[in-house]
Amino acid sequence: MARSPDMTSAELRVMKALWEVGSGTVADVRGALGKRGQELAYTTVMTLLGRLAAKHAVVVDRTREPFVYRPVHRKESVLRDRLHDFVREVFDGQAASLVLNLVDDESLSPADLRAIERRIAEAERAGKDRKK
C-alpha cells in the first residue's frame, strides 16, 4: 500500500471532484467542482490534473479523446495519509490530544459521540483478541 503522494489543497479539491465522478474528463471534473461551488477555468483544471498525473495521483487514458482521468488511490487512503501528516506536523504525533480537542469543541454532535463510543468499544475488543 504505497503512500499517496503529497497534494496541495487545490489539487486535493480536484481529487475530490474526480472521486465524485469516479473517473472522467477535464469537463467532468470541472462540472463536479462547479457543483461544489468551486468554479475554475477549464485550463486551470487541466493544469491541476496534469500536475496530479505527474505525481502519479491520477492516471490518464490517452487512447480516448478527450482524455479520461482516473484516481490512482482510494479517497480513504489519501485522507488517512493527509491526516497522519497533520497529526505529526501539528500535534507532534499526539492523536489523542487532537481528538480531545474536537470533543471539547462541540465539533461533534451527540450522534457522532455515540458512534465514536461504539467504535472505541469495538477497537478495544479487537485489541484484546489480538493479545490472546
Place this chain on the structure above:
Amino acid sequence: MARSPDMTSAELRVMKALWEVGSGTVADVRGALGKRGQELAYTTVMTLLGRLAAKHAVVVDRTREPFVYRPVHRKESVLRDRLHDFVREVFDGQAASLVLNLVDDESLSPADLRAIERRIAEAERAGKDRKK
C-alpha cells in the same frame, strides 16, 4: 477571541519553539529548535520570526536588545484553529469521520481510548445540562 493568523509549517515549528521558551530572543528560539532536532541558521529563524511578527502572530519588544519575541496566541488556540481548517478542507467538515479514522487506525493507545471515552461522557453530561 480573534482567529490566529495562518502559518506555514516552518512558521508553526518556530511558534512551537517559542511557546516552549515562553518568550525569548532569536537565540533562545533557535536553541529550542535545535533541541527538537530542527537546526536552522540564525538568520533563518530571524526571518521566520519577522514574518510571524508581520502577521501579528508574535509581538516584539524592541526596547531591549536583543529583541524579545512573545507569542500573541496561546498554543491551544492556534492548534485548534489549524485543526478546524484541516477538518473543513480535508474532511469537508466531517469531524466524526476523522475521529473514526484514527480509532480504526490504531493511532490511539488503549489509554488514549479510555481517556477519550471519559471525555465523551463528560461532554454528553454537559450537553444535557445545557438543554435543561
Place this chain on the structure above:
DNA sequence: GGCTTTCAACTACGACTGTAGTAGCACTAC
C-alpha cells in the same frame, strides 16, 4: 472547405516558501 468549437500542450506570472547570505551598527576586550 472555411468558420467554430473542443481540446491538449505549453507558457506565464505574481505570490508565497524555505532557507540563508551580506551590510552595517553597537559594544567589548584588548
Place this chain on the structure above:
DNA sequence: GTAGTGCTACTACAGTCGTAGTTGAAAGCC
C-alpha cells in the same frame, strides 16, 4: 582605538502554488 562579536535589517534566490492565457491541431457544422 582597532578588531572581533552579536545582532538586526535588508536582500536573494530557487522552488512551488494558484490561476489562467495562448497556440495549434482536430473535429464538426453548414
